[in-house]
Amino acid sequence: MRHVRWSCSSAVLIAAIVAAPGHVRAADAETTARLDALVAAYPEALARHDGRTLFWRDGTAMAVSDGRPDKPFKELLANASILDQLRLPYRTGRLDAPPGRDDDPGRFRNEAFFKTMYGDCTKSEVQARMVGITWLPKSWGKRVFVTRVNGVAEKLKAVSDEIETLPAEIRKAAYPIAGVLACRPVADTGRMSMHGYGAAIDLNLDVSDYWMWQRKTDPIPYKNRMPQEIVDVFERHGFVWGGKWYHYDTMHFEYRPELVRAGTK
Ligand SMILES: [Zn+2]
Numbered sequence: 262m263r264h265v266r267w268s269c270s271s272a273v274l275i276a277a278i279v280a281a282p283g284h285v286r287a288a289d290a291e292t293t294a295r296l297d298a299l300v301a302a303y304p305e306a307l308a309r310h311d312g313r314t315l316f317w318r319d320g321t322a323m324a325v326s327d328g329r330p331d332k333p334f335k336e337l338l339a340n341a342s343i344l345d346q347l348r349l350p351y352r353t354g355r356l357d358a359p360p361g362r363d364d365d366p367g368r369f370r371n372e373a374f375f376k377t378m379y380g381d382c383t384k385s386e387v388q389a390r391m392v393g394i395t396w397l398p399k400s401w402g403k404r405v406f407v408t409r410v411n412g413v414a415e416k417l418k419a420v421s422d423e424i425e426t427l428p429a430e431i432r433k434a435a436y437p438i439a440g441v442l443a444c445r446p447v448a449d450t451g452r453m454s455m456h457g458y459g460a461a462i463d464l465n466l467d468v469s470d471y472w473m474w475q476r477k478t479d480p481i482p483y484k485n486r487m488p489q490e491i492v493d494v495f496e497r498h499g500f501v502w503g504g505k506w507y508h509y510d511t512m513h514f515e516y517r518p519e520l521v522r523a524g525t526k
Contacts, residue, residue: 295347295519296325302499302518305411306378315343321377334363338450341369351520353496356505359483365506367517372452379410379458382444391442391459394418399425401436408459413516416498417462423494431488439463439512448473449508455515462514464491469512480507487511496521 289312296310308316315323327342337345349366380386392414393404398421407414424435440463443456455461463469470484485504492502495514499521503513 292325292344295344298522299343299347299519302522303378303411315374317377323373323377337369339452341371343371343374345369346371346374347519351501351505351517353521354493355489360505360507360509362480363507365508367501367503367515367520368450368506368508370452370455375453375455375458379408379460382442382453382457382459387442387444387457387459394421396421396438397425397432397436400429400432401438403437405438405441405462406459407441407462410458410460411516411518413460416500416516420494420498420500423497424491427488427490427494431490433465434468434486434488435464435491437465439466439469455517460516463512464514466512469510471510471512472506472508481509483509485509485511 293312296312296315299315300307300310306317306319308318310316310325313325315325317323323343325343327340327345329342330344332340332345346369348369349364351366380390382388387408390408390410391406392409393406394414394417395402396405396417405417407417409415424432441456441461442459443454445457446452447454456463464487468486470486472481475482475484487502487504492504495502499516499518500514501517501520503510503515
């Protein structure tokens with residue numbers, strides 16, 4: 262009896278010793294992996310991280326955490342740290358089911374991070390870095406102005422070229438463009454969207470669905486008419502799709518290679 266009791270408690274003790282450091286290591290490894298993906302996603306701007314601080318090539322240093330890991334959803338939308346920005350995994354490819362409640366990978370954005378990256382549109386810094394590209398030259402052929410930072414303009418040109426190869430029925434969801442630069446905060450976050458940095462594009466409004474247009478029911482009913490083929494093209498070039506958010510915005514694509522890079526399917 263005594264032997265059995267000893268064995269049992271020994272096993273629990275050993276399990277605790279084995280589990281505790283392993284658990285700590287796992288959490289650190291996850292943080293490291295997310296920050297590695299962030300640095301790798303923006304090679305022009307970011308140099309390295311040490312797990313606590315993000316070091317930019319221009320000498321800027323930013324703390325990755327604000328010491329408040331348990332913020333509620335609304336607080337995450339309004340005041341995300343750099344680690345908060347990376348906390349919800351984005352899955353590439355076709356959705357198996359509508360996003361779960363508040364599953365909005367990409368909507369937590371650290372404003373200091375993106376202002377340092379793309380500039381402040383209220384001071385015309387973003388506009389000074391924008392260039393014109395011709396969107397879908399064969400199907401639509403109008404100029405849209407997007408940021409050249411991080412090669413976003415070239416990536417959108419590549420997206421446009423690939424969409425041109427899709428069947429007309431699918432392609433027509435990608436034009437006319439509903440908008441790129443919008444120097445104003447998002448309604449429900451009070452923070453600048455990626456449109457404030459010239460790094461987001463809204464496609465054809467006529468085939469788009471937006472959670473705020475729905476009647477206020479709980480949970481929010483999911484709707485989407487954006488073809489998967491178009492989503493696939495954008496994801497291949499580092500853009501996340503607003504149709505993968507619980508608070509969905511199916512015309513919306515934004516350049517967030519750190520999420521696509523770390524994304525799984
Ligand atoms: Zn948008």
